[in-house]
Amino acid sequence: MKNSIYNIFIPAGEDEFVCFNSLSGSSALVDGEVRKMIEDPGEATAGPGDEIRGRMMKLGILVGDTVDERKIFDYKFSLDRYSAKISSFIIYPTYGCNLACPYCYETGLKLPKKRMDEATVEKTIEFIRHTTVSNNSRMIILGFFGGEPLLETETCRTIAEEIFEWAKERSIEYYGTLTTNGTLIDDKTVLDLFPYISSLQVTLDGAEDFHNSKRFYSGGRGTYQDIMTNVGRLKDWDGHISFRVHIFSDLNDVKVLLEDLKRRGFDKNPKFHIYFALAAPSDACLHFIDDEEMVRGSEKASVLLPGARRLAAACGFSTEITDDTISGEYLHSCCGYIKKGVYMIDPHGDIYMCPVFTGDKQYSIGSVHAGSFDERTPFYYKILTKSPLTVAECRDCEYLPLCGGGCPMERYMRDSVPGSVYCGLNKELIGKKIEEHFSRKISARGDD
Template sequence: MSLIHRYQSNGYNIVLDINSGCIHLVDLVTYEVLPFMEEGLSEQEIVDKLKDQYPEADIRTSVSECEKLKEQGMLFTRDIYENIIDEFTENRQTVVKALCLHIAHDCNLACRYCFAEEGEYHGRRALMSFEVGKKALDFLIANSGSRKNLEVDFFGGEPLMNWQVVKDLVAYGREQEKLHNKKFRFTLTTNGVLLNDEVMEFCNKEMGNVVLSVDGRKEVHDYMRPFRKGAGSYDLIIPKFQKFAESRNQDKYYVRGTFTHHNLDFSKDVLHLADLGFKQISVEPVVAADTEEYAIREEDIPQIMEEYDALAKEMIAREKAGKGFNFFHFMIDLTGGPCVYKRLSGCGSGTEYLAVTPWGDFYPCHQFVGEEQFLMGNVDEGITHPEIRDKFGKCNVYTKEACKDCFARFYCSGGCAANAYHFQKDINGNYGIGCELQRKRVECAIMIKAALAE
């Protein structure tokens, strides 16, 4: 198992110490020295290997400096978690800290790639009642232990199709905060069709984050996100989204898009959104079976890699020119990183995070809704299938074969369990294309940090 990952990007020689997370920008001599050091070669053996390419004194200096970094715990560090992961997961008391409320299993758009099938999730159209939502919040409070900060995401379908219930549940949550010493952070995901001034004003008062769904350029967005009768939605939503983002001071929101086989030049969509004034942007690859005409294919990967590189370089230029923006997939913490559990186990789906259907059923996350074998319980009875929760609780980077020698494992935390299940029928599997793109995004993110630190 490799202890370092080295790569060259945009003129930089970059070395990641995988287990400590330390990043090193090195000269060419050191870049060539490091693999031989990892193999365990002596200084003299390394000199013999490289003396035809570099001066002997430079090689010895590099070896000496790398040895110092090794002694300081910044290079060739060992994985301290692998041997204790079983004990760690067995003894850790997990509490529920977040719910995804499917406030509406209905939608006013007919997006081609929608995993929720126009909001229906393999089932029937339905709106969550206040009573079901109230029981869900009660469940969250009762199962959150001593944790004070809780999160509730209003999701769909399209949540604004059930707006009164959203408002009523926020009011109920605020009442319960005082009674139970809890603090709710409410979030909302919307396609913007029903967005108006009243919704914006309420969200700016009550929502810790809003996700605004838009795919980028007009032709891209309108092709993938039409109304049911075929008309595009771009012209309707963009002015509203721009107003909304400004009303939130370009913070605590993001525009979230999906790119597909039809717009592999997606960096243009990201930059289009930036040119519209948005500062918080996420445009992510579609996850779909390869039988779908819009699915990302293996042969698309080289172009996508080039797009990430081009986007990273343009982001550096814009940041230096004072026109920077955040791109969700290039935002990684290289200083402290998330807590150990999050690094090893990811989003907490099925344990700390649950999805709730309009009729009150619990699933591990929104992407499992409608898959009956993952039905965990309901708001009336609680968790009736703890074995599902336990299985998700044991899912981590060490239970996934594909993660074991992947340099990005502590950044993606093993990837998405739903994607793994849908592609390999195993939550401990992986989605290969997603893994390749994740590795590239981590490399770009590190390179951007390096470039902006100069």
């Protein structure tokens, strides 16, 4: 037998450790003696007995001498990347927006304020139907993004209603999402579109004053109060509401925001959630930044994000942060977009793999106006078939089953830079989440 290459040890007290196996999702609380046996089972002749070794084998913490864990990872990785039980479509009905946020990623792309015309709407509906059947999917996730999608509410409603009814006739599960700045939600929108929406996401940049300095109308007026009024219209709506809260420098503003949301009664809604993220440069994914800056961002995130989640929990809010990262079911290709069955469709009808690159034609993988809906560009296959096992720094990394080798687009862009490997942000944040998870479990054990 041998030590799994995917074991992670987390200190848990004096001479105590949690051994977490990222491939199996299993964990065990061990002392220093057992840890030594795990790390070198062939040398352990005294101390932990065969019974403990047997338990570690069942958990995948120890494996047989002939087991190739890279092959197991490759199999699971491929299953996730190439299966399409769910077909997801993110529709950009327009690149236009009624706000002038200075950090918007679309600013860097200089996209024209294009809106989806009727012919493209029809082709988009046809593409969704054909692709769902071709993928043999039993569920459709239909999302609206932008730009500001509610500038084209009628386009959203037309597509959503058609796909909702089509899926219902075929017993295909339907789930609709809307990502909006929240300023255009009125009673008519709630009546016409929201019957086809299951989940809403709105972005906040902090408490009112700071938010209004970052997210404002083209004329300069802040949006905070309008967002609160409009989201308040949804008190009787049965869907999920999520605020994506950007953190810029510290948690003081987050605390003020949470207190205001609590005062407004959002903590009483069991379907309300908060998702925290660092505010990123508008072109961070299009022009990757140097490793030193990535490390600085990683260190900042590893402190601020857990702190924000703790503040939210103390105020009674759900942060949508589950233990998926360490559940054993989380293993995937790192990115939920770069896989078969996920498509971004822009106002021109061009198809993309990643929302950050949507609109930059060099990264397009096809078009709803093409002769065949199944036609893909060479770029699609180059990205989709790239395995992290071909990257020396990833192959035997204990975090690989959790991060999947990082962003595939980032790897593609860095291929031309010798010695350039993007890892820090994922590894740091995942490590922090694992530590948080087991710290909570150990604390709960002590309270019993």
